[in-house]
Amino acid sequence: MQKKNFTEVKEFIFLGFSSFGKHQITLFVVFLTIYILTLAGNIIIVTIIRIDHHLHTPMYFFLSMLASSETVYTLVIVPRMLSSLIFHYQPISLAGCASQMFFFVILATNNCFLLTAMGYDRYVAICKPLRYTVIMSKGMCAQLVCGSFGTGLVMAVLHVTAMFNLPFCGTVVDHFFCDIYPVMKLSCIDTTINEIINYGVSSFVIFVPIGLIFISYVLIISSILKIASAEGRKKTFATCASHLTVVIVHNGCASVAYLKPKSESSVEKDLLLSVTYTIITPLLNPVVYSLRNKEVKDALHRVVGRNIS
Template identity: 75%
Template sequence: MQGHNLTEVTQFVFLGFSRFREHQTILFVVFLILYTFTLAGNAIIVTVVCTDRHLHTPMYVFLSVLAGSETAYTLVTIPRMLSGLLAQNQPISLAGCATQMFFFIALAINNCFLLTAMGYDRYVAICDPLRYTVLMSKRVCVQLMCGASGIGLAMAVVQVTSIFTLPFCHRVIGHFFCDILPVLKLSCIDTTVNEIINFVVSSFVILVPVGLVFVSYVLIISTILRIRSAQGRKKAFATCASHLTVVIVHYGCASIAYLKPKSENSIEQDLLLSVTYTIITPLLNPVVYSLRNKEVKDALRRAVGRNI
């Protein structure tokens, strides 16, 4: 029976925002505007960092890579979500669903560890400035970026392989993309083992980076408080404020979405959380780093001045 059901279910259909059918046009317009700002903001960051030699430092190299990764992350989910708001019941094949989930997980985890690498960069810059060029050399930066990408790919392989070897009896996904828990609910068999795997992976990719960033900022703050000059303390805090803001929102949303008890899940809550970490959080990155970061704002002014 399980094998029969598995051969029958060859594609899924997203439930998406069908519960808010009367508001779908408004949602489409709002999400499209936010998505356009996200793409434009991240494109500006990548362009400014690449073209302005003043920003050719590890901190801004990490920022440009994060902006590129965030852009790819949104491309995995948002275009299909927008098309789903215009045309209901658009199917996706099992292979397409697995591919979407793979890249979503890989890029999300990559972003988590890139933020951790940026926290380490701030720690070295403030706590050990004399050895900064050695500890944050080009080779170290490449290794950190490759490590973030490698962990994301490895965890994505584990998750997708464990889920898409299951038999599926149902085809309607109560979501707007192939997220882990909504797809697990479609299986014919008990998914306790898969849920444990998901919890272990989620705990690792959230709690380990959070722990490392927390330790980094404890050391950073203790160092800053020892700076005698008020202006020096203010400047040191300013270099960390943008990163810390993004970290709090990013890890906060991820923790609520993937570490909360299963009994607390509801379709409405899941949709709201998913909108937050697929649309709002990627938009936050360029907004925070453009408006709160003096070096980026100065680079933007220089770029505008050259063009004029």
């Protein structure tokens, strides 16, 4: 019977923001604007870092990788979500849902560990400046990026394999994309094992990066406090402020979304959290690094000035 139910479910239907009724057009305009700004900001960051040789450093290499990952991350989710706000009936095949979840988990995990690599880069730059170029070689940077993506790949395979071996009875996903819990709710059988897998994976993806970044910043702050001049301390910490801002918001949203008790879960709260980490957080990266980072702004001025000339 379970196998029969599993094979009968060929597609899912997203409810999305149907409960918002006449406000859906307003949401479409708001989300489309944010999405365009996110794409434009991340593309500008990647382009500037690529063409300006002053930014050919490990720190900006990781930033360009993060911007690229965030761009693909939003492409996996946001276009279909925007479409659902205009065309209310939004089915997705079982294979399409599995693919969306697969890439979502890969890229979300990849982003967490890229932020960790950026924290390690700041630690080496501030605490071991004389050995920086030796430690943060091109090979080391490539290994950290590949390790981030590889970790995401393993987590995605684990999640999707466990999830789509479940028999499904329902077809209506009370969400705007194939997120883990909304799809899990459609299963015909007990999902305790899947919930344990989700908590295990989420805890690893959230707490390992947070722990490593915390250790990095304890060592960074201890080094900063040893700097004699107040101006030197301020300048050194300023190089870490943008990264720390993105880390706090990114991991904070993920922690609330995937580690909160089921008793505190509701459709409205889940939608709000999902909008935060799928639409708003990706915009944070280009905004923080373009508005608060002097080197990026200087590089942008150089490129714009060169093109005008």
